[in-house]
Amino acid sequence: MLIGGFLPTTMLDYPGRLACTVFTCGCNMRCPFCQNASLVLPQHFEDPVDPEEVLTRINKRKNILEGVCISGGEPTLQPDLADFIGRIKKLGLPVKLDTNGSSPSAIRSLYKEGLIDMIAMDIKAAPSRYQEVSGCKGIDISPYMESAGYIMNCGIEYEFRTTLVKGLHTSYDMEEIGRWITNAKAYVLQSYKESEGVISVLESGPGHFSSFSDEELDQLLNTARKHIPSASLRYAII
Numbered sequence: 001m002l003i004g005g006f007l008p009t010t011m012l013d014y015p016g017r018l019a020c021t022v023f024t025c026g027c028n029m030r031c032p033f034c035q036n037a038s039l040v041l042p043q044h045f046e047d048p049v050d051p052e053e054v055l056t057r058i059n060k061r062k063n064i065l066e067g068v069c070i071s072g073g074e075p076t077l078q079p080d081l082a083d084f085i086g087r088i089k090k091l092g093l094p095v096k097l098d099t100n101g102s103s104p105s106a107i108r109s110l111y112k113e114g115l116i117d118m119i120a121m122d123i124k125a126a127p128s129r130y131q132e133v134s135g136c137k138g139i140d141i142s143p144y145m146e147s148a149g150y151i152m153n154c155g156i157e158y159e160f161r162t163t164l165v166k167g168l169h170t171s172y173d174m175e176e177i178g179r180w181i182t183n184a185k186a187y188v189l190q191s192y193k194e195s196e197g198v199i200s201v202l203e204s205g206p207g208h209f210s211s212f213s214d215e216e217l218d219q220l221l222n223t224a225r226k227h228i229p230s231a232s233l234r235y236a237i238i
């Protein structure tokens with residue numbers, strides 16, 4: 001496991017639970033609005049955190065914690081992810097996986113092995129706009145479709161989420177996403193906030209994107225709700 005960060009306490013990353021979050025290094029996407037450049041761009045990686053140290057810290061607090069969130073980067077790129085999560089599960093803690101959905105086989109395998117209790121999958125944009133919004137030329141959308149379909153039907157607790165970025169997203173995305181994950185049990189919209197750690201800011205300076213106003217966010221939410229009544233707004237940065 002290549003771990004780039006460890007957050008010992010969070011009430012935000014695992015809904016309804018006092019959790020800690022493990023951040024893995026490396027991602028197969030390059031979303032220009034990504035807040036985690038230091039976990040995505042190898043030239044910005046910081047000193048890795050020893051996985052054994054992380055497990056020791058989780059073990060010490062296992063009676064306080066109510067769950068562990070595995071985030072990134074993209075955790076499913078880690079070849080020993082299942083072993084690492086297995087060691088957390090042996091401590092008796094539920095595990096939530098954050099993923100961009102690029103590996104339906106990894107998601108399926110982790111769920112079938114009983115290693116994950118909740119999954120949060122990013123829905124980047126309308127399927128036809130994935131290339132632009134994910135920063136990946138020639139991206140094949142089919143694995144993402146497969147992951148979303150599996151998550152909705154396998155029985156796991158889940159949420160889908162989209163970070164809304166002014167300059168990238170429009171109501172068209174909400175319409176198309178609504179048709180894609182119609183009636184999803186949980187769909188969360190989050191607002192982009194510019195910061196120094198954003199990929200586009202690091203690579204070409206600030207000002208490429210901005211945040212929607214509250215009124216604009218409400219309009220986008222209402223559009224999403226036409227097909228996904230559970231859609232909601234969360235005012236937090238990922």
Ligand code: SF4
Nearest residue numbers: 027029031034073100
């Ligand atoms: S937002 Fe997620 S999927 Fe996109 S580059 Fe960042 S970590 Fe990867």
